[in-house]
Amino acid sequence: MLIRSCKIINNSPLSENIYSMTFECLEIAGKFKPGQFVTVGISACGIQRLKRPFSIARCKDECVTILYQCVGLNTRALSECTAGMILDVTGPLGNGFKVEHNSNALLISGGVGAASLLALAEELLARGNSEVKLLFGARSANDLALRDFFAEIGLDVFVATDDGSEGLHGYVTELLDDYLMKNKQPDIIYACGPKPMLKEISSQALVKGIESQFCLEAYMACGLGVCMGCAQKIVHDGEEEYLRVCKEGPVFFAKNICWD
Amino acid sequence: MNDLSVQIGKVLWKNPVSVASGTFGCAEEMSEIMDIGKLGAIFAKGLTLKPRSGNPPQRIIETPAGMLNAIGLQNVGVDEFIKNKIPFLANFDVPVYANISGNSEHEYSELAKKLDGSGIAGIEINVSCPNVKKGGMAFGLDPDLVASVTRSVRKSTELDVIVKLSPNVTDISLMAKRAEQEGADAVSLVNTFMGLAIDINQRRPYLANNTGGLSGPAIRPIAVRMVWEVYNSVSIPIIGMGGIVDTDSALEFIIAGATALSVGTGTFYDPLSTVKIVKGINQYFEENNYKKIIELVGSLVFN
Numbered sequence: 001m002l003i004r005s006c007k008i009i010n011n012s013p014l015s016e017n018i019y020s021m022t023f024e025c026l027e028i029a030g031k032f033k034p035g036q037f038v039t040v041g042i043s044a045c046g047i048q049r050l051k052r053p054f055s056i057a058r059c060k061d062e063c064v065t066i067l068y069q070c071v072g073l074n075t076r077a078l079s080e081c082t083a084g085m086i087l088d089v090t091g092p093l094g095n096g097f098k099v100e101h102n103s104n105a106l107l108i109s110g111g112v113g114a115a116s117l118l119a120l121a122e123e124l125l126a127r128g129n130s131e132v133k134l135l136f137g138a139r140s141a142n143d144l145a146l147r148d149f150f151a152e153i154g155l156d157v158f159v160a161t162d163d164g165s166e167g168l169h170g171y172v173t174e175l176l177d178d179y180l181m182k183n184k185q186p187d188i189i190y191a192c193g194p195k196p197m198l199k200e201i202s203s204q205a206l207v208k209g210i211e212s213q214f215c216l217e218a219y220m221a222c223g224l225g226v227c228m229g230c231a232q233k234i235v236h237d238g239e240e241e242y243l244r245v246c247k248e249g250p251v252f253f254a255k256n257i258c259w260d
Numbered sequence: 261m262n263d264l265s266v267q268i269g270k271v272l273w274k275n276p277v278s279v280a281s282g283t284f285g286c287a288e289e290m291s292e293i294m295d296i297g298k299l300g301a302i303f304a305k306g307l308t309l310k311p312r313s314g315n316p317p318q319r320i321i322e323t324p325a326g327m328l329n330a331i332g333l334q335n336v337g338v339d340e341f342i343k344n345k346i347p348f349l350a351n352f353d354v355p356v357y358a359n360i361s362g363n364s365e366h367e368y369s370e371l372a373k374k375l376d377g378s379g380i381a382g383i384e385i386n387v388s389c390p391n392v393k394k395g396g397m398a399f400g401l402d403p404d405l406v407a408s409v410t411r412s413v414r415k416s417t418e419l420d421v422i423v424k425l426s427p428n429v430t431d432i433s434l435m436a437k438r439a440e441q442e443g444a445d446a447v448s449l450v451n452t453f454m455g456l457a458i459d460i461n462q463r464r465p466y467l468a469n470n471t472g473g474l475s476g477p478a479i480r481p482i483a484v485r486m487v488w489e490v491y492n493s494v495s496i497p498i499i500g501m502g503g504i505v506d507t508d509s510a511l512e513f514i515i516a517g518a519t520a521l522s523v524g525t526g527t528f529y530d531p532l533s534t535v536k537i538v539k540g541i542n543q544y545f546e547e548n549n550y551k552k553i554i555e556l557v558g559s560l561v562f563n
């Protein structure tokens with residue numbers, strides 16, 4: 001966990017409201033694991049707000065890239081930052097995905113959740129796992145900006161859109177149903193996206209006995225593990241307990257997550 | 261570095277800058293990113309007799325110049341605190357205060373008895389947590405209950421006793437006077453203000469607990485005014501807090517009458533704000549030729 005002032009190298013829109021931001025940070029780039037995140041503050045730009053969490057999508061050449069969607073005040077302010085500006089960055093935070101040398105991994109994303117799976121996909125491929133696939137859920141064909149990152153690194157991507165404007169017409173969980181019927185069962189599922197999606201994947205995976213790891217989101221205040229604000233109920237040592245998404249998470253084994 | 265030390269009860273702090281309860285855990289995580297030894301004091305996460313699992317999420321929502329929280333006092337319980345947290349906290353040569361909450365006078369005195377002799381510097385009585393159903397803030401709203409809780413904790417420990425006051429009252433100085441009369445060594449103020457933030461699309465509160473405690477710069481002017489009122493009513497030291505994020509806001513509290521101060525939400529904006537404030541106060545001393553913090557305490561020139 002490091003606190004750094006980082007210079008923005010590039011901040012550009014990928015679609016109407018999804019942005020890619022790259023900033024310099026040799027130390028974070030050097031030690032992060034897929035699934036970990038940073039918190040980014042814009043107070044150096046004159047706005048005092050809580051730092052917000054974003055998955056580390058990719059680290060390259062001493063730089064960190066996050067992929068984010070504008071949903072409110074902080075992300076909108078972030079989208080207005082330009083190259084050369086300084087951000088307050090803390091990271092790398094949390095525990096990443098546990099990556100085994102399995103040959104058959106299935107990645108599932110909903111919306112901007114794909115951002116937390118990109119570095120994982122790269123790592124799986126780098127470790128020689130040839131059969132990595134991604135099921136990518138989005139609202140419509142306009143929201144597929146992040147898919148191209150996965151296609152570029154050579155992943156097979158299957159798409160589902162809520163409005164049917166591309167790929168399967170329906171939720172990504174229906175795509176999963178379909179995929180599991182037609183393909184060899186994956187050894188492991190890694191997923192990130194909205195809670196209802198994850199809950200549904202969890203029950204499908206449980207029935208089939210597929211181990212799953214999910215990257216969860218929670219509203220955070222400190223991101224450091226001190227405020228207990230980001231609680232998620234998890235089965236831990238046989239008991240249900242509120243754990244910190246920012247510290248014990250954000251990645252949890254699906255079988256341990258208590259859904260409300 | 262100037263002598264920035266301040267005396268709070270029997271305990272000498274090396275500088276007036278402390279961290280507020282519930283915003284610093286028990287220092288384990290923060291020790292990775294800062295030099296804990298630079299702090300004047302540490303107020304550890306709020307404790308109860310038994311471990312508490314806390315409120316369901318969502319527990320936090322950011323609001324203009326601040327945030328609402330309803331953590332619900334999630335904590336490991338006093339026994340685990342004594343066994344596993346104090347030994348770590350003892351590593352830094354910084355006075356540590358335990359912050360205690362109970363559902364009854366009896367629970368408060370049980371907590372104080374257990375903590376007596378555990379190696380900490382003192383006990384901060386939280387009579388003002390707005391996020392637990394029973395007890396908690398109810399004590400802080402009634403001057404007679406503030407008095408009786410203070411009295412029973414006072415009887416149960418040799419350690420310094422600090423009473424943390426709720427700002428959700430009409431006359432906070434009355435509460436401070438009652439705490440002083442019952443033998444409190446200091447008062448700390450303010451805790452959070454009860455607030456409500458609404459998601460208009462769902463017509464529901466953002467927080468699962470519905471209401472939460474408001475902290476951060478949004479509450480600062482009210483907190484400073486309350487410190488000034490309490491300063492004019494009691495002679496025990498005041499630990500001031502509420503929206504301190506930098507040197508200027510820290511000095512406001514001292515000038516209003518606080519001998520020391522705590523940073524809470526400011527740590528979330530900038531985890532290193534406390535050490536920056538210590539440096540900033542030192543610089544202010546040099547520029548203005550002050551020798552002791554106490555010269556500045558309550559030095560407000562009222563119009």
Ligand SMILES: Cc1cc2nc3c(=O)[nH]c(=O)nc-3n(C[C@H](O)[C@H](O)[C@H](O)COP(=O)(O)OP(=O)(O)OC[C@H]3O[C@@H](n4cnc5c(N)ncnc54)[C@H](O)[C@@H]3O)c2cc1C
Pocket residue numbers: 037052053054055056066067068069070071072073074075076112115116216217218219220245250
């Ligand atoms: C570990 C982690 C990793 C994340 N990674 C990414 C990422 O790679 N890309 C990305 O675009 N977003 C990511 N998020 C979500 C991102 O942090 C929020 O979208 C952001 O904080 C919203 O801030 P805002 O001020 O713009 O919106 P706000 O005004 O705070 O909120 C707008 C809407 O978003 C919701 N929201 C706010 N914060 C969160 C949150 N933390 N989780 C879920 N919903 C939230 C609010 O309830 C509200 O409906 C991640 C969150 C976590 C916890």
Ligand SMILES: Cc1cc2nc3c(=O)[nH]c(=O)nc-3n(C[C@H](O)[C@H](O)[C@H](O)COP(=O)(O)O)c2cc1C
Pocket residue numbers: 221227229280281282283305306307329331333359386389424450451452474475476477479501502503504522523524525526
């Ligand atoms: C997340 C959070 C948790 C808190 N937990 C406690 C607590 O356990 N006990 C307590 O007395 N005060 C608690 N407080 C109140 C703070 O100690 C402090 O009084 C208040 O936040 C005002 O200061 P600030 O504006 O600097 O944050 C908490 C505040 C926050 C934001």
Ligand code: FES
Pocket residue numbers: 219220221222223224225226227228229230231244245246247
């Ligand atoms: S956000 Fe503060 S503990 Fe996780």
